Amino acid sequence: xxxxxxxxxxxxxxxxxxxxxxxxxxxxxxxxxxxxxxxxxxxxxxxxxxxxxxxxxxxxxxxxxxxxxxxxxxxxxxxxxxxxxxxxxxxxxxxxxxxxxxxxxxxxxxxxxxxxxxxxxxxxxxxxxxxxxxxxxxxxxxxxxxxxxxxxxxxxxxxxxxxxxxxxxxxxxxxxxxxxxxxxxxxxxxxxxxxxxxxxxxxxxxxxxxxxxxxxxxxxxxxxxxxxxxxxxxxxxxxxxxxxxxxxxxxxxxxxxxxxxxxxxxxxxxxxxxxxxxxxxxxxxxxxxxxxxxxxxxxxxxxxxxxxxxxxxxxxxxxxxxxxxxxxxxxxxxxxxxxxxxxxxxxxxxxx
Amino acid sequence: xxxxxxxxxxxxxxxxxxxxxxxxxxxxxxxxxxxxxxxxxxxxxxxxxxxxxxxxxxxxxxxxxxxxxxxxxxxxxxxxxxxxxxxxxxxxxxxxxxxxxxxxxxxxxxxxxxxxxxxxxxxxxxxxxxxxxxxxxxxxxxxxxxxxxxxxxxxxxxxxxxxxxxxxxxxxxxxxxxxxxxxxxxxxxxxxxxxxxxxxxxxxxxxxxxxxxxxxxxxxxxxxxxxxxxxxxxxxxxxxxxxxxxxxxxxxxxxxxxxxxxxxxxxxxxxxxxxxxxxxxxxxxxxxxxxxxxxxxxxxxxxxxxxxxxxxxxxxxxxxxxxxxxxxxxxxxxxxxxxxxxxxxxxxxxxxxxxxxxxxxxxxxxxxx
Numbered sequence: 001x002x003x004x005x006x007x008x009x010x011x012x013x014x015x016x017x018x019x020x021x022x023x024x025x026x027x028x029x030x031x032x033x034x035x036x037x038x039x040x041x042x043x044x045x046x047x048x049x050x051x052x053x054x055x056x057x058x059x060x061x062x063x064x065x066x067x068x069x070x071x072x073x074x075x076x077x078x079x080x081x082x083x084x085x086x087x088x089x090x091x092x093x094x095x096x097x098x099x100x101x102x103x104x105x106x107x108x109x110x111x112x113x114x115x116x117x118x119x120x121x122x123x124x125x126x127x128x129x130x131x132x133x134x135x136x137x138x139x140x141x142x143x144x145x146x147x148x149x150x151x152x153x154x155x156x157x158x159x160x161x162x163x164x165x166x167x168x169x170x171x172x173x174x175x176x177x178x179x180x181x182x183x184x185x186x187x188x189x190x191x192x193x194x195x196x197x198x199x200x201x202x203x204x205x206x207x208x209x210x211x212x213x214x215x216x217x218x219x220x221x222x223x224x225x226x227x228x229x230x231x232x233x234x235x236x237x238x239x240x241x242x243x244x245x246x247x248x249x250x251x252x253x254x255x256x257x258x259x260x261x262x263x264x265x266x267x268x269x270x271x272x273x274x275x276x277x278x279x280x281x282x283x284x285x286x287x288x289x290x291x292x293x294x295x296x297x298x299x300x301x302x303x304x305x306x307x308x309x310x311x312x313x314x315x316x317x318x319x320x321x322x323x324x325x326x327x328x329x330x331x332x333x334x335x336x337x338x339x340x341x342x343x344x345x346x347x348x349x350x351x352x
Numbered sequence: 353x354x355x356x357x358x359x360x361x362x363x364x365x366x367x368x369x370x371x372x373x374x375x376x377x378x379x380x381x382x383x384x385x386x387x388x389x390x391x392x393x394x395x396x397x398x399x400x401x402x403x404x405x406x407x408x409x410x411x412x413x414x415x416x417x418x419x420x421x422x423x424x425x426x427x428x429x430x431x432x433x434x435x436x437x438x439x440x441x442x443x444x445x446x447x448x449x450x451x452x453x454x455x456x457x458x459x460x461x462x463x464x465x466x467x468x469x470x471x472x473x474x475x476x477x478x479x480x481x482x483x484x485x486x487x488x489x490x491x492x493x494x495x496x497x498x499x500x501x502x503x504x505x506x507x508x509x510x511x512x513x514x515x516x517x518x519x520x521x522x523x524x525x526x527x528x529x530x531x532x533x534x535x536x537x538x539x540x541x542x543x544x545x546x547x548x549x550x551x552x553x554x555x556x557x558x559x560x561x562x563x564x565x566x567x568x569x570x571x572x573x574x575x576x577x578x579x580x581x582x583x584x585x586x587x588x589x590x591x592x593x594x595x596x597x598x599x600x601x602x603x604x605x606x607x608x609x610x611x612x613x614x615x616x617x618x619x620x621x622x623x624x625x626x627x628x629x630x631x632x633x634x635x636x637x638x639x640x641x642x643x644x645x646x647x648x649x650x651x652x653x654x655x656x657x658x659x660x661x662x663x664x665x666x667x668x669x670x671x672x673x674x675x676x677x678x679x680x681x682x683x684x685x686x687x688x689x690x691x692x693x694x695x696x697x698x699x700x701x702x703x704x705x706x707x708x709x710x711x712x713x714x715x716x717x718x719x720x721x
Binding site: 052054160161162167195196201203204210212216218219220226254257258259266274287289296303 | 573620
């Protein structure tokens, strides 16, 4: 494996909300009452069943409670041994799954306030993502503006499978606010399950949902590019989190070809998709979904034709690698430095 | 559309034009709206006149995403005698089969009886399309071979249609589309795979179709280009389902062809499946081997539309990872994104790989001497 270097940025770690009741102190009287009198249960997404092998590495799995719910464990498992300068917390608590936009907004507010108090205030290396109630664009923008004055929030977080494709114009006020406030949009694996988790319907298995995340990312990239998000918001960066990376180049070859063929349909896309991705889109390293041979890895990075696309991540506590082997074999020391330090700083203005 | 290579284009053309090729994705069209009626019972003719086909999408006529050109087809492919592109055998011979020295042309009729909510009508239309393929095309030009179109949502009637056509040398594969009511690995479709395996026919899965699901996992997109690019995502999800439901394990002699959805994504999907399977195989104990092995052994890919990297050597890496023995050349005639046979491979590919790519793989897969 390539050697880690100190001072890196881990762009994808997942602090877990122990239970919906953990958010009660952060809810107002009305919502506290709703949660308790209605007997609401914990919001755990099918994207990450608690005991699934993907959800936690065996040696990162606590004896009780949820993987990722302890700051002390996160310090011991990643922050200290990887000698990280910062780690960006992307909570995957299932608040996006509820169908009421009022409830979603209340839970997002509580989740973000919880993240500040229980995590960011307790370890100065941690940075946060603002979870937003995407069903209501107005409330999503309000949430971004509520959190943005705290510069420890470095990005806005959305799921790769939501109610609509992410390029849709109705969502653009979210992107306007994010660009204005120096916040990249992080798009993380996972579904609100408001649509079937594949474009061909509901599969039978958890593994099918997990493998299918990559196809969801591909569809969202197409939507974001052809709707013209980056023509309208050229400074906006988007980061594909837990997306996989081996599909990027062949996907872009296809998109580029069709864009050349039918660009008359979307004339506002004034730059080639390949260029837009190089300037505005980034991808987290884990899960690194390529075979272990270094020669294949070298060709894959060659196919990307850029050393700026990939950002270091452990995806803690998800099980993507063992020991300290977060960096696949075959990466040059220069590329390691780009992935672990230079690329994250270039992507997240609030890290400096 | 064609991959543009920086060098040797002039050298490549004469070399390939002389070579016989297989075209594994040709779309024959009907010249008139009622061309199928002679093959349909009166009941269904009346039904179509009154109610139409009642598809799993809202438009009574035409596709929900308007194409980039009429009928998604080349403007130079209208037959001189009239009718839409692809509807005249004589003109197809003149424009496609003769000048390109097509030795084997596989017909994949679209806009047929598939993706229709009335499953009885679906079966009747598919049977009619299959008779029509023989009468209008394969009986009149021996280079052409038909695909058995089946009512995709009713596995039992589909299997019956396959068994009825089994052994008929006019047909070389069974045809499904990628987008159905459920992912293609689901049990409702297994009778199709069982009948195809028994008949020794590959199952081709062509991009397209409607099954009622939004065509991205995050809802309906806005543009035709999103649907076009998205065919590769739909195909990936369909293939993942086939692997993870255990279709290849259950039907080990079944061969499947991924048609018109690209192939550049294949290695990445296989690696991703393998990695997830290592972690999660206890959930799918019926998947006994790494997913990439089933894909390597039982899946073929048509080439059009070829992915289009800036540097050709990048695509050759991908072909090497898939295997030169698994690609089947296709033009997609008469559609607008046609790949021109003389321009898709540059000089520098070995003679054996070139022959396999253009002809040999297809003849072997489809059992043509």
